[in-house]
Amino acid sequence: MMASLQWLLAGILILAGLFFFMIGTLGLLRLPDFYTRVHAVTKCDALGAGLVLLGLAVLAGFDDDGIRILALIGLVLIGSPTAGHALARAAWRAGQMPLGVIDEKEDDDGHR
Amino acid sequence: MRILQAALLILVFWMVLAAPLGWTGVLWGLPVALLIGVWTATSLWALDTPGTGLRRLAGLLAYTLDLLRSIIPAAVQVTGLILKPTLKLDPVVIRHRMNAEDELSRVALANAITLTPGTHCVDMVGEELIIHCLEPHFADPLSDGRIETRITRVLGTGTDS
Numbered sequence: 001m002m003a004s005l006q007w008l009l010a011g012i013l014i015l016a017g018l019f020f021f022m023i024g025t026l027g028l029l030r031l032p033d034f035y036t037r038v039h040a041v042t043k044c045d046a047l048g049a050g051l052v053l054l055g056l057a058v059l060a061g062f063d064d065d066g067i068r069i070l071a072l073i074g075l076v077l078i079g080s081p082t083a084g085h086a087l088a089r090a091a092w093r094a095g096q097m098p099l100g101v102i103d104e105k106e107d108d109d110g111h112r
Numbered sequence: 113m114r115i116l117q118a119a120l121l122i123l124v125f126w127m128v129l130a131a132p133l134g135w136t137g138v139l140w141g142l143p144v145a146l147l148i149g150v151w152t153a154t155s156l157w158a159l160d161t162p163g164t165g166l167r168r169l170a171g172l173l174a175y176t177l178d179l180l181r182s183i184i185p186a187a188v189q190v191t192g193l194i195l196k197p198t199l200k201l202d203p204v205v206i207r208h209r210m211n212a213e214d215e216l217s218r219v220a221l222a223n224a225i226t227l228t229p230g231t232h233c234v235d236m237v238g239e240e241l242i243i244h245c246l247e248p249h250f251a252d253p254l255s256d257g258r259i260e261t262r263i264t265r266v267l268g269t270g271t272d273s
Contacts, residue, residue, distance in 0.1 A: 020187070027194045035232065035244045036203055040194065043229045047187055071128050081226035081233075088234045088244065098244060100203035 010059040017051030020044060034091050035098040042084035049076050119149030171266035178262060182253055183228050190229040193246060204248050205234070208241045211257060212264050220263045225254070 024044020031037045050073055057069040123145035127137060193201070212218050222233040225243060230250030235242040245251045253259065 020191075023191050023194055027190075030194060030199055032199070032201065033203075035234070036201060036246060039190070039230070039232050039244070039246055042226060042232065043187065043190065046227050047183070047229075068129055071125065077227065078223065081223045084226050085222065085233055088232055092234045092242070098203060098205055100201075100205070102205040103207050 006058060006061070010055040013051050013055030013058060017048045017053075017055060020051065021048035024048060033099045034096055035088060038084055038088050038091075042080055045080035045083075046077060049080070114153040115146070115149045117149075118152040119145040122148050122152070168266065175262050175266045179224055179227065179259070182259070186229040186231075186250065189250075190246065202247050204245050204251075206243050206245060206251050208243055208251075208254055209239055210241060211260055214264075214267075217260075217264045217267050220267050221260055224259055224263065228253075 021044055024040045024047075027040025027044070028037050031040055053069050053073045053076065057066045057073070060066040060069060119142075123138075123141050126141050126145065130137065193199075210218055210221060212221055218236070222236065222241060225231050225241070226233050228250075230246045231254070232244045233241055234244050243251065243254070
């Protein structure tokens with residue numbers, strides 16, 4: 001009983017993670033410009049990989065493997081937005097303009 | 113002291129990831145952790161030292177749960193946006209003035225913003241974060257400063273309580 005509950009919960013979490021990976025990929029294909037695509041990719045990493053790993057942790061149970069997987073989740077949650085910043089910042093500083101409205105107040109700080 | 117703190121944190125993290133190494137693991141890990149600790153303490157934490165006390169860790173857990181509460185509804189909204197057959201977006205770039213004084217809180221805030229679907233940090237100019245939003249309303253939770261207050265309470269380095 002306990003084992004099947006564990007599998008059920010893990011299955012739901014992993015499927016949810018895969019769903020977010022799919023949404024992220026779809027976003028990458030459908031969204032119109034660089035910045036909106038970075039949105040999709042970063043969230044796909046954080047939510048998708050996070051949920052899949054959480055599902056695996058449930059499956060592993062509360063032993064050393066489970067704790068290790070939880071530590072990996074922490075790593076993904078710090079690493080993925082950092083990579084996202086690096087991408088977005090590089091594009092911004094290279095002068096890539098986003099679609100839509102830009103809050104222009106006091107934009108005299110060297111951004112082209 | 114700071115070097116030891118950093119080295120210990122790195123060693124523990126490595127032991128967790130590579131657990132069944134036993135004492136040889138500690139023997140190999142300790143010198144390496146010390147080396148990385150020197151680098152961490154002198155360049156990475158040169159400005160602020162994050163606290164590693166138990167109360168801080170408990171606060172970190174509470175903050176993580178709080179962050180999840182704001183991530184999940186935003187994720188649902190972004191999913192809806194992407195799945196809608198007619199893709200109509202109204203992206204904006206906004207500037208957000210940070211109240212947080214210390215570097216660590218600022219990094220945590222930027223990461224929280226990027227992790228929350230719909231908002232993505234682009235750059236930091238002085239006291240301001242430049243944030244790209246998929247739709248203007250995704251920026252709303254930022255303006256009341258609740259997340260920021262919580263971050264400074266958990267991670268802030270003393271000057272502001």
